[in-house]
Amino acid sequence: MRFVLTPLAAVALTALLGVTATTQRSPGDDAAASIAEGRLPDGYRDWRLISVAREEAPLDDIRAVLGNNVAIDAYRTDKQPFPDGTIIARLAWSYESSEENNKSFGREQSFVAGHPKNGVQFMVKDAGKYASTGGWLYAQFDDGTPVRDAKQLQSCFVCHQAVKSRDYVFTKYAR
Amino acid sequence: MRFVLTPLAAVALTALLGVTATTQRSPGDDAAASIAEGRLPDGYRDWRLISVAREEAPLDDIRAVLGNNVAIDAYRTDKQPFPDGTIIARLAWSYESSEENNKSFGREQSFVAGHPKNGVQFMVKDAGKYASTGGWLYAQFDDGTPVRDAKQLQSCFVCHQAVKSRDYVFTKYAR
Numbered sequence: 001m002r003f004v005l006t007p008l009a010a011v012a013l014t015a016l017l018g019v020t021a022t023t024q025r026s027p028g029d030d031a032a033a034s035i036a037e038g039r040l041p042d043g044y045r046d047w048r049l050i051s052v053a054r055e056e057a058p059l060d061d062i063r064a065v066l067g068n069n070v071a072i073d074a075y076r077t078d079k080q081p082f083p084d085g086t087i088i089a090r091l092a093w094s095y096e097s098s099e100e101n102n103k104s105f106g107r108e109q110s111f112v113a114g115h116p117k118n119g120v121q122f123m124v125k126d127a128g129k130y131a132s133t134g135g136w137l138y139a140q141f142d143d144g145t146p147v148r149d150a151k152q153l154q155s156c157f158v159c160h161q162a163v164k165s166r167d168y169v170f171t172k173y174a175r
Numbered sequence: 176m177r178f179v180l181t182p183l184a185a186v187a188l189t190a191l192l193g194v195t196a197t198t199q200r201s202p203g204d205d206a207a208a209s210i211a212e213g214r215l216p217d218g219y220r221d222w223r224l225i226s227v228a229r230e231e232a233p234l235d236d237i238r239a240v241l242g243n244n245v246a247i248d249a250y251r252t253d254k255q256p257f258p259d260g261t262i263i264a265r266l267a268w269s270y271e272s273s274e275e276n277n278k279s280f281g282r283e284q285s286f287v288a289g290h291p292k293n294g295v296q297f298m299v300k301d302a303g304k305y306a307s308t309g310g311w312l313y314a315q316f317d318d319g320t321p322v323r324d325a326k327q328l329q330s331c332f333v334c335h336q337a338v339k340s341r342d343y344v345f346t347k348y349a350r
Contacts, residue, residue, distance in 0.1 A: 045224075046247075048221050049220075049241065051268075052238070052288050053273075053288065054229055055284055055285055055286075056284040057284065062229060064224055064239065091349075098228075103337065109230055109231040109233075110231075112227075112347070113227050113228065113349040162278065163275070170275070174266075174268050175291065
């Protein structure tokens with residue numbers, strides 16, 4: 001049995017393979033390289049939700065923690081330590097009382113995300129490359145610009161040592 | 176020019192086409208049908224993040240609003256009214272003081288998502304089918320079980336009329 005493709009079908013197939021190759025590419029590689037090189041990774045805003053949190057003053061924000069595919073898979077299967085390629089992103093926004101919502105609820109109770117705040121932070125797992133900081137790279141971007149202050153970034157690791165038993169990750173998956 | 180596929184390649188191609196067909200299927204259809212039929216839609220927990228919020232008592236939760244692909248595309252391109260097939264999901268969890276985080280921060284400031292709370296709510300857009308409620312179906316699932324109380328569901332629409340100018344949707348996209 002043989003299947004014959006016309007040139008037109010071959011072009012379509014090539015396009016199809018291209019699309020498939022893109023979606024099947026290892027999810028952490030490009031983003032990890034971007035972060036290490038000081039560039040916000042493409043598409044991190046599309047990553048899936050791990051959990052949400054609220055930090056009162058002085059941070060005073062409401063936040064979401066997102067994970068790339070490796071992170072989400074590891075969380076859902078309780079795979080710890082997290083495998084190389086795991087990337088966890090922490091986004092945060094100003095914590096704003098919503099007059100509009102309060103009016104509908106008939107009471108002061110509703111707070112929503114306002115403008116981006118306190119930067120975007122990432123943890124990138126590579127047990128070999130980042131062995132000196134527990135296997136994780138800690139990175140922060142303020143308005144898209146990478147924080148280069150080594151002391152500030154080192155302070156991330158110092159703090160995360162409190163949860164060494166969970167591979168240095170504070171956030172638990174919200175089921 | 177002709178391309179020839181061996182039977183093995185043809186099997187691989189068939190598998191490939193199958194995968195591609197799945198990922199390219201219209202994203203809202205199955206989920207909308209599930210919700211309308213009283214079943215939690217597959218995969219809604221994987222939808223992308225629209226925004227986060229905190230509701231104080233009596234709801235007393237921290238929440239995430241997720242959207243299917245149609246919803247996210249509409250938000251990002253400011254397409255309103257939202258197109259048919261838009262689905263917006265509201266997840267919520269108990270609002271828990273995190274002793275672990277507070278210890279690391281050295282002060283009481285950190286609140287995280289605990290157990291699921293206040294059900295999972297959906298808005299499903301179909302301007303024709305749900306014309307009597309502004310083009311949206313309002314649905315809620317408590318522990319996976321659909322709320323059948325028509326009065327309770329009608330109250331969703333009553334409240335959302337406050338934001339009729341934004342196609343009945345309170346939540347704004349967190350950029």
